[in-house]
Amino acid sequence: MKVSDTRVCVLVIEGTNCEEESYLCFKRLGARPEKVHLKQLTGTDVTSDERRSLSDYQLLVLPGGFSAGDYVRAGAIFAARLRSRLSKDLTEFVREGKPILGICNGFQILVETGLLPAMSGTMSDVPEAVLGTNDSARFECRPTLLKNVNNGNCVFTSRIPIGKISHIPSAHAEGKLMFPVDRAKGIVKELEENDQIVFKYVDSDGRLAGYPWCPNGSTDNIAGVCNRDGNVFGMMPHPERVFFRFTHPDWTRSPDGAGDGRAVFESVLAYISKKM
Amino acid sequence: MxxxxxxxxxxxxxxxxxxxxxxxxxxxxxxxxxxxxxxxxxxxxxxxxxxxxxxxxxxxxxxxxxxxxxxxxxCCYKSSKVFLREYVFSITNRHVIDRGDAGVMEFDRDHAYALRIESHNHPSAVEPYGGAATGIGGILRDVLCMGARPIALVDPLFFGSLGYPSSRLPEGVKHPKYLLGGVVAGIRDYGNRVGVPTVSGGLWFDDSYVGNCLVNVGCVGIAEKKDVRRNAVKGPGDVLVLVGGRTGRDGIHGVTFASAVLTEESETESRGAVQLGDPIMKEPVMHAVLEANERKLVNGMKDLGGGGLSCVVGEIALAGGCGAEVDLSRVPLKEEGLAPWEIWISESQERMMLSVSPKNLETVLHVFKLWDVPATPVGKVVKEKRVRLFFRDVKVFDLELDFLTAGPEYCRPCEAGEALERRRRERRPKASSRYDRMLLRLLSDSNICNRDWVIRQYDHEVRANTVLKPLQGKTGCWSHGDAAVLKPVEESFRGLAIATASNPFAVNVDPYRGGKACVDEVCRNLAAVGARPHSLTDCLNFGNPEKPERLWQFREAVRGIGEVAKELNLPIPSGNVSFYNESPKGSVLPTPAILGCGLVRDVRKCATSDLKREGNPLYVVGTTSQEMGSSAYYRKTRSYSSRIPNVDIQALKAGLGIVLDGIERGSVVACHDISDGGLAVALAEMCIGGGIGADASLAGLGRMRSDTKLFSESTSRWLVEIRKGKERQLPRNRATSVTKIGHVGGSSLRLTSGKILVDVEVDAMARRFNEPLWKVVG
Missing domain, CATH: 1.10.8.750 (Phosphoribosylformylglycinamidine synthase, linker domain)
Structure with a gap:
């Protein structure tokens, strides 16, 4: 499928607030993104013109923000609405190999929905992990360095060389990826074996490091994971904020080249044009 | 009776x-x-x-x-209007599009930006979290109701010192540390949730703010020119649609609370005057309002702020030359049993009034329905200039708008009185041979040290348009930038720079010169990143205007601000006056907070404050003088001078030209304005941000004491790093001086003037600069 025919659903509810910049990343690369309210997919309060179906799209994006205020737990309310109304559509979407991207709050939603890490299938019945409150107990808006540790499974990082360190900033209060304490080690090992770990927080020398390089205290410094098939991907940092070089936090020191986040969007569009 | x-x-x-x-x-x-x-x-x-x-x-x-x-x-600025009219309102140029709830200025051929700053002082002193949060909510609506999308928030904050002894706190007053924590959390939780980046601000500490902290909130928005709306109805027949949150008993008498001095009883008596914010109502309100507006379904709109419905209905109708009839029983309520007067004046949050043609009503209601935002037609516009209110079919209100909105205007007594006598004799600090320790003490001063503890709690990058962030530098070595730069239009590289300035210490000693210095500073900040100053908005926080001395301070400060703004042709299309910032402990320092907007021709040419490369030469633009009054150095050494830095307009203009030209040509690779702590602190910050040292001789700055050269806060000055070999490209101008002082390099900051004055490792400076806030509130 040509990139210009690729339809991207950027899904929003109240409190989602990174939809515009996520939408623009796909538009700049020539795809056909659309900002869609969840009610347009469920058919509540909408006219027939406004009605949409998830199956019309090749790519689903859950952007960052504070969906429904994140009042229960980050992403929990959006996830509950998705599970109750769109479970079937979502599992079909994933099984067809169509990619889903969750950034920040979107990652939290994917975990709450059971679409990530989804170690036992497409969508687990209960969340298998949690993105807990940062160790600092604060919202952390700061530049972070991410090392690509994925060996080729994830369809969102195929254009990023293995081991490359990308400058992709973080902004969240709940980004500490955790697993059930008694099984954490085993789960991380399994994720590694499945090639499901994608990005890790590192310092400027590329080593796993503590705060503030790792802004949240995440298990094994994990910043992003994908499902077993590599087509569902969630990450806490914001690649859409560094599409261009001139929004890098230190760009005036090295102004040339593309933004480090751009490759995430290019990778998935390349996958779609090849596979669909 | x-x-x-x-x-x-x-x-x-x-x-x-x-x-x-x-x-x-x-x-x-x-x-x-x-x-x-x-x-x-x-x-x-x-x-x-x-x-x-x-x-x-x-x-x-x-x-x-x-x-x-x-x-x-x-609401009616009865004590201040006479001065604002004289010094501020008259500044205008063809870039001013509107002066409504927010000012609207031209951005480029097709776009406009809106700007406004206001105070939320008294609510924040009583309930810091809710007060600050609803301050953000209110300022967002001011920008939104011009038809503009909010794209940046700005928060200048003023507190008592964080180490203030609890035992000395007056009755009913909350500790500055508690207030700072609550205010920052309120701004963070509201601003982050609505998805508008907080890109600029400031943090000032002085014990005059113990009893009455100042929380100012600013917002900037962007719109296509065709979407800009007036805060006015179109004409008779328009339907008045109340959208957003429900109305309750929170925020009753907010404006009258704001127009009186805080007392010991404020906590118990006025808690109800503080509203409750709901960012997850505001976020969809913004979506729905902007969508309805872009689809041309709205004739005019206005936000419900101070005075609630009682102010908005009369003002939006009168602005369109009309009156209105409203049925109060249709207003959606949070709880049963509100009396009509409570509904009419409640300041419950997240509400806006839209004026809609009847043919568009149904579509507008549908747009709000999709976002689950209540939207209710509550009244209609009538030809006669009066407002009539009905509640359950009973007429409860019938007033002519000319009477209701013709608030009094006072020319209250205004004289310097003791203020001038209080100026003491000069007391200079003892000269010293080395100033290493003084520099480190200044870097860790609460009014200078790194604000990253606050800044990193605010999302300053959401919307992905923030080109220059509030913290700048090499990864891991962040220092303060002078201004943030946004790139608000997808198709254009044009940038909008935002900077904040205030100098209450200078205004307190000499309000006229202090006012001038504030405008100078905001212009310096804008130019330092490569932006041409374009407009200002100001929040003027003063004491009780019924005291002649306080009003004199206000008049003099406004005169100073207006004078420099006029010379630079900088309109002030919006602003806010906050009087009665007094508590039993006395008045706050007279505090004008200024938000400046500047235009950048191409954001890819912007400069940051961090030093870039070993061997690059360093210059000072501007003239250094013996004007040490209110300087951080004098405050630190308990010295005194009434000589507040003056602003020489010609030197300021020349300096702006040199810096802007240098940045646009690419010869200036780092630039920082010289303000608190003087040249030494400014250069130290540049070293900290770049993670590299510098070697400079101050002998060429003129004949004066070494400590003056190091720490003077003379206005209209910048430090610039020039790309090696491009030194000739830095323009010159006879109205100001350009002095080469040294070059970038090494691991320490070395400052000499004949002999060594300062030689400190950058790492040591960074530690002293970075740690203080974390130690107290971390």
Whole structure:
């Protein structure tokens, strides 16, 4: 499928607030993104013109923000609405190999929905992990360095060389990826074996490091994971904020080249044009 | 007259009273003012009495409350207008598009930006989290109702010192540390949730703010010119649609609370004047309002802020040359049983009024329905310039708008009085041979040290348009930038720079020069990143204007601000005055907070403050003088001088030209304005941000004491790093000086003037600069 025919659903509810910049990343690369309210997919309060179906799209994006205020737990309310109304559509979407991207709050939603890490299938019945409150107990808006540790499974990082360190900033209060304490080690090992770990927080020398390089205290410094098939991907940092070089936090020191986040969007569009 | 005779209950199935003004003595009038919580003066009450006497009827409680709101200092600027008109309103140019709830300025051929700053001081002093959060909510609506999308928030904050002894806190006053924590959390939780980046601000500490902290909130928005709306109805027949949150008892008498001095009882008596914010109502309100507006379904809109419905209905109707009829029983409520006067003046948050043509009503309601935002037609616009209110089919209010909105205007007594006498004799600090320790002490001063503890809690990058962030530098070595730069239009590289400035210490010693210095600083900040200053908005926080000395400070500061702004042709299309910032401990320092906007031709040419490369030469643009009054150095050494840095307009203009030209040509690779702590602190910050040292000789700055060269806060000065070999490209101008002082390099900052004055490792400076806030509040 040509990139210009690729339809991207950027899904929003109240409190989602990174939809515009996520939408623009796909538009700049020539795809056909659309900002869609969840009610347009469920058919509540909408006219027939406004009605949409998830199956019309090749790519689903859950952007960052504070969906429904994140009042229960980050992403929990959006996830509950998705599970109750769109479970079937979502599992079909994933099984067809169509990619889903969750950034920040979107990652939290994917975990709450059971679409990530989804170690036992497409969508687990209960969340298998949690993105807990940062160790600092604060919202952390700061530049972070991410090392690509994925060996080729994830369809969102195929254009990023293995081991490359990308400058992709973080902004969240709940980004500490955790697993059930008694099984954490085993789960991380399994994720590694499945090639499901994608990005890790590192310092400027590329080593796993503590705060503030790792802004949240995440298990094994994990910043992003994908499902077993590599087509569902969630990450806490914001690649859409560094599409261009001139929004890098230190760009005036090295102004040339593309933004480090751009490759995430290019990778998935390349996958779609090849596979669909 | 007994209380029972002052108020005459009406025979209706809800709470409604008439007020017996015709028989009221002066004492009764004052008692009525007090009991109603309106804070109207005796003269004002007499005027109301005469108005109703002439019409042969008594006012209802709804009417009296409404007048109390409309005539409050907060709403009608009765003490300040005379000065603002003289010094500020007259500055205009062809880039000004509107002066409504927010000012609107031209951005480029097709786009406009909106800007406004206001205070939320008293609510934040009583309830810091809610006060600050609703401050953000209110300023967002001010920008939104111009038809602009909010794209940046700005928060200058002023507190007592964080180490203030709890035992010395006056009764009813909260500790500065608690207030700072609450205010920052309020801004963070609201601003982050609505998805508008907080890109600029400031943090000032002085014990005058112990009893009355200052929380100023600014917002900037962007719109296509065709989407800019006035805060006015189109004409008779328009439907008034109330959208957003429900109305409740929170935020009753907010404006009258804001127009009085804080007391020991403020906590218990005025808690109800603080509103409750709901960012997850605001976020969809913004979506729906902007969508309805872009689809041309809205004729005009206005936000419900101070005074609630009582102010918005009259003002939006009158601005369109009309009046209105409103049915208060249709207003969606948070709880049953609100009296009509409460509904009419409640300041419950997240509400806006839209004026809509009847043919578009259904579509507008559908847009709001999709976002699950309540939208209710509550009234209609009528030709006659009066407002009539009905509640359950009973007329409860019928006033001519010319009377209601013609608030009093005062020319109150205004004189320097003791302020000038208080100026003490000069007391200079002892000269010293080395200033290493002084520099480190200044870097860790609470008014200078790194603000990353605050900044990193605010999302400053959401919307992905923030090109220059509030913290700048090499990864891991962040220092303060001078201004943030946004790239608000997808198709264009044009940038909008935003900077904040305030210098209450200087204004306190010499309000006129201090006012001038504030404008100079905001312009310096903008130019330092490569932006041409374009417009200003100001929040003027002062004490009780009924005291002649306080009003004198206000007038002089406004005169200074207006003078520099006029010379630079910088319009001030919006602003806010906050008086009565006093507590039992006395007045706050006179504090004008200025938000400046500048335009950048191409954001890819912007400069940051961090030093870039070993061997690059360093220059000072501007002239350094012996003007040490209110400087951080003098405050630190307990010295005194009444010589506040003056602003030489020609030197400022020349300096702006040199810096901007240098940045646009690419010869300037780092730039920082020289302000608090003088040249030494500015250069130290540049070293910290770049993670590299510098070696500079100050001998060429002129003949003066070494500490003056290091720490003077003379205005219109910048430090610039030039790309090696491009030195000739830095323009010169006879109106100011450009002095080469040294070059970038090494691991320490070395400052000499004949002999070594300072030689400190950058790492040591960074530690002292970075740690203080974390130690106290981390």
């Amino acid at each position: 007994s209380r029972a005779r002052r108020y005459v209950p009406q025979d209706v199935p809800f709470e409604l009273k008439e007020i017996n003004l015709e028989e009221a003595s002066d004492d009764d009038l004052l008692e009525i003012s007090r009991e109603s919580g309106t804070g109207l003066s005796l003269d004002e009450m007499r005027r109301i009495k005469d108005y109703f006497a002439a019409r042969g009827r008594r006012p209802t409680d709804v009417e009296l409350q409404s007048i109390g709101q409309a005539w409050s200092e907060h």
